[in-house]
Amino acid sequence: MNSPISPIDLQNWSDHTRVPFSVYTDPDIYRMELERIFYGPFWHPVALIAEIPEIGDYKTVTVGEASLIVTHTGENEFHTMLNACSHRGVELACEFLGKATDFTCPYHGWVFDNKGTCHVANGEERFRTDFKKSDFGLTQIRTTVWSQVIWATFDPATPSMETFLGDAAPALRNALGGGERPLKLLGYQKITFNCNWKIYMDNDGYHAGLLHTAFRLLDFQGGTADQISDGTGGHWGIDYGTKPYEDNGYLNDASIVETRNDELTATVNLIRPLCQSVKHLNSINFRFGKPLGPTQTEVHYAYLGFADDDEAINNHRIRQSANLLGPSGFVSIEDSAVFERVQKAVSAPNGTINFVKGLADSPDGKRCMQNDEAGSTPWWNDYKQRMGL
Amino acid sequence: MPQITDATLLARVDNLQRAYTHALERRNMEGWLATFDNPGSYELTTQEHVKHNLPVGMMLDDCYERLLDRCTYVNEVWNHAVEHYQPRYQVYRNFCEMQPDGAIHADTNVSLFYTGPDGHSHLLVVGHYHDNIVEVDGELKFRSRKAILDTAVPPRYLIYPV
Numbered sequence: 001m002n003s004p005i006s007p008i009d010l011q012n013w014s015d016h017t018r019v020p021f022s023v024y025t026d027p028d029i030y031r032m033e034l035e036r037i038f039y040g041p042f043w044h045p046v047a048l049i050a051e052i053p054e055i056g057d058y059k060t061v062t063v064g065e066a067s068l069i070v071t072h073t074g075e076n077e078f079h080t081m082l083n084a085c086s087h088r089g090v091e092l093a094c095e096f097l098g099k100a101t102d103f104t105c106p107y108h109g110w111v112f113d114n115k116g117t118c119h120v121a122n123g124e125e126r127f128r129t130d131f132k133k134s135d136f137g138l139t140q141i142r143t144t145v146w147s148q149v150i151w152a153t154f155d156p157a158t159p160s161m162e163t164f165l166g167d168a169a170p171a172l173r174n175a176l177g178g179g180e181r182p183l184k185l186l187g188y189q190k191i192t193f194n195c196n197w198k199i200y201m202d203n204d205g206y207h208a209g210l211l212h213t214a215f216r217l218l219d220f221q222g223g224t225a226d227q228i229s230d231g232t233g234g235h236w237g238i239d240y241g242t243k244p245y246e247d248n249g250y251l252n253d254a255s256i257v258e259t260r261n262d263e264l265t266a267t268v269n270l271i272r273p274l275c276q277s278v279k280h281l282n283s284i285n286f287r288f289g290k291p292l293g294p295t296q297t298e299v300h301y302a303y304l305g306f307a308d309d310d311e312a313i314n315n316h317r318i319r320q321s322a323n324l325l326g327p328s329g330f331v332s333i334e335d336s337a338v339f340e341r342v343q344k345a346v347s348a349p350n351g352t353i354n355f356v357k358g359l360a361d362s363p364d365g366k367r368c369m370q371n372d373e374a375g376s377t378p379w380w381n382d383y384k385q386r387m388g389l
Numbered sequence: 390m391p392q393i394t395d396a397t398l399l400a401r402v403d404n405l406q407r408a409y410t411h412a413l414e415r416r417n418m419e420g421w422l423a424t425f426d427n428p429g430s431y432e433l434t435t436q437e438h439v440k441h442n443l444p445v446g447m448m449l450d451d452c453y454e455r456l457l458d459r460c461t462y463v464n465e466v467w468n469h470a471v472e473h474y475q476p477r478y479q480v481y482r483n484f485c486e487m488q489p490d491g492a493i494h495a496d497t498n499v500s501l502f503y504t505g506p507d508g509h510s511h512l513l514v515v516g517h518y519h520d521n522i523v524e525v526d527g528e529l530k531f532r533s534r535k536a537i538l539d540t541a542v543p544p545r546y547l548i549y550p551v
Contacts, residue, residue, distance in 0.1 A: 096541075097441055187438055187445025190542040213466050251461075253454035298542060303445040322449035327546045330462050334470040336546035341472070 013389055016380040019353045021346040024196040029387070030294040036386055037273050038064030038291075041158040042232060043144070043151040045275050045288060046070045046080055048302060050148065050183040056099045058114065062290045063152065068141060069093050069103070070150055071114040078145060080152040081116045081138040092138075112138050147172065147179035149286070159232065166230035168269065171237025175267040175279040176286070182307040183284075186318055189301040191327040193336060195343035197274050197291040198383075200299065202353065202376055203338050204276060205238070205268040211338065214331040217250050218257055227368050227375040233272035233386075234378030238370050242266040242280065256323055256330075257281060260316055272379060280331075282313065283320040295343060301326050355380065390486035390494065402485055402495055402522060405529045410478035413549055418460035421550065426523055426530035427453040433551055435538045436516070447538075448550060463549060471548050474503040476513070483517065492532065493522040499536070501551055514540040514551055 010020045010029075023029055038044070044063045047070040052059050058071045060083055067083040069092065083091050085105040092103040092112070102113045104120075111120035116138035124131060141152045146161040158164065165172065173179045193200055206227065225240030241264050247254040259281045269277045274289035274297075284304040292298055303321035305314055323329060327336045346353070358372025359365070365377035383389075393399055405424060412420030425431065434446025450456045483496040497518045504510040516538035523532045536551045 096437065185443065187434075187443035188541075189445075189447055191546055192542055192544050194545060211470070213469065217466065251454075252457045253452060256455070256458070318444045319449060319451065321445045322447070323455075326447070328447060328548065330458075330466065333462075333467050333546065333548070337470045337472055340545070 010389065013384070016384045017355045017359065017377050019355075019380055021348060021351040021353070023389075024199055024343065024346045024353075025294055027294050030291070032387060033273075033291075034064045037233075037383075039066070039154040040386070041153070041155040042273055043153050043158055043161060043164050044273075045149050045271070045286070046143075046152045047078075047150045048148060048183060048185065048286060048304070049078075049145070049150065050185040050304060051097065051302065052078075053185075054099070056101055056114065057097070058093060058100055059097050060093050060095065061288065063154075064291065066154070067091060068152065069138075070143075070152075073115050076145065078143055078150050079115050080141040080143040080150070082141065084139070085110055086112075086118060086136040086138055087121070110136075116140055147176050148183050149176070164232045165235060165271070166232075167228050168230045168235035168237045168271070171228065171239040171267045172235075172269045172271065172277055174239055174265050175237075175269055175277040175284065176304075177279075177284065177306060183304045184307045184309070186303040186305050186321055188303065189326040189328075191299055191301075191336070192292065193297045193299060193327075193339045194295065195297055195339040196294055196346075197289060197297040199342050199346070200289065200297045200339055201270055201272075201274065201276075201379075203342060204335050205236075205270055205278075206371060206373065206375060211334050212331050213334070217248075218245060219248065225370045227370055227372060229366050229368075229375045229378045231272075233382045234365075234376075234380075235269070235271045236375045236378075237267060237269040239265070239267045240370060245281075255316075256319055258316070261313055272382075278325060280325060281320055282317050283325055284317070285321065285325060297339075299327070390488060393485040393487055393493065398493075399482070399485060401529050402493060403482065405522065405531070406480055406482070406497060409531075409534075410480060413551075414476055414478065416463070416473070416549070418463050418549075422456055422460055424531055425453070425456055425534070426525050426532045429453050429456060429531055430533045431456060431459075431531075431550060432533075432535045433538070433547075434535065435541050437541045439537055447547065459550065467548065471546075472506055473548065474505050474513075474545075476549060477502045477504070480518075488521075491523075493520075493529070495520040495522060499551065503545075505545075511544055513545070513547070514538045514543055516540060516551070 010022045046061045047059045052072040069083045071079045090107045104111045109122045118133045118136045143152045225238050227238050229236040245257045266280045276287040286302045288300045305317045325332045355373040358368040358374030362368040362374045365374035368374040409424045431450040433448035438446050479500045486494045501513045503513040519535040521532045
């Protein structure tokens, strides 16, 4: 039986709404993505202020395949640096989260303060005559702070955060409580998805009422909010709100899906290239992603509350966060399953992933409905051009 | 706290551990539930969370009703979409202490392997259990079981409790 949509390969890729399978598997494509996207004109979230709230705190993080240190060095002052000694390239910090005023290289004992300045270069009296420690600070990565998130980019041409996010900014800001109320870190769920990083981004967020059985069982169907796609690479956000849950008796402990304190804001955000943020019920999560080659993606779900939460809402957020929307969440586990099942299928030659729903009403995909696939097409249009494919 | 040396009591603790892993290896969630007291609780977290005092881990069933609901998730809600795997456990007892209130505090190492639908086997997680065990109608049950993983990033998503 012939498919109604004929297969195409990468050499003949002409329609950005029909994505060749090989884009999700090809090692050469992946190497090019590192250069043109991960080390190109995109801001990447590297830390939340809530993860390193005190001066002297640091976090290690990977963007693309680059190991970085993010340090809190003063009031609203943060640095992002290569996590590599400027002498012989040894990784300086190994801990995920820590506190340090300086970093000492275990190899030759060079010492750097947490702003990256080199203070000790052992044996420098015998170095080349023009050696100056001040020339050997850690490599600084351009850094900014937006909505309590610390962002970094390798490219000096990356536009401001406002331009970068465009009209996708309000939903992301709402996911983080509006941007002003101080956030508090509650914990993490870290996972390896056995899929390409773009499969993770293609297949989350837009489908809440379609894929997730729990949403249907609990009458949490969505589908009416606008999906707004904008900014560099086509970020998108849905700011759809939610209604209080009415106990239908399905769960023995329905308190787990209650929305308390009238926090009816519900948003889903995909920030290109590899970040998501979701606020649903009283659970707030921000997801840092990193590719592990062309067929695996590691995602760190950071769960958040607010610093001024009282004990009751804090405990409620903890219970919801641990159980609802993570990689093994009551509502969301099907995401994990679909990511990996798509990856298994795309190893075949000449297939395509097709984005079709919503294009009749929104040919450019910039404004569409929550469950539409059109909202992903601005990204694929940008990707195709950026990659020269 | 005094270490338990009574071989009969230690064998009963080991039998409870065996009932727990036996149930999960057979995807028998009712059997898993039967190893808990009511009230009872189950938590899955990581050493990283313990180190940084972070309360949100990977699973948190802090009451018996939540334990019941976890059985529903596995048996009903998720069954159509997830790729089930075959878990295999290796556990061994580190220590077992008698508490002043008569409860047993046990610490048990765990290594969990899994085999996917493709027939390939891998290590899923490594860690240890921190248990409070009580006697209920002549049977030992978990009043609370906290699984603390050394593994911060599992190689696939978890469907079942560890």
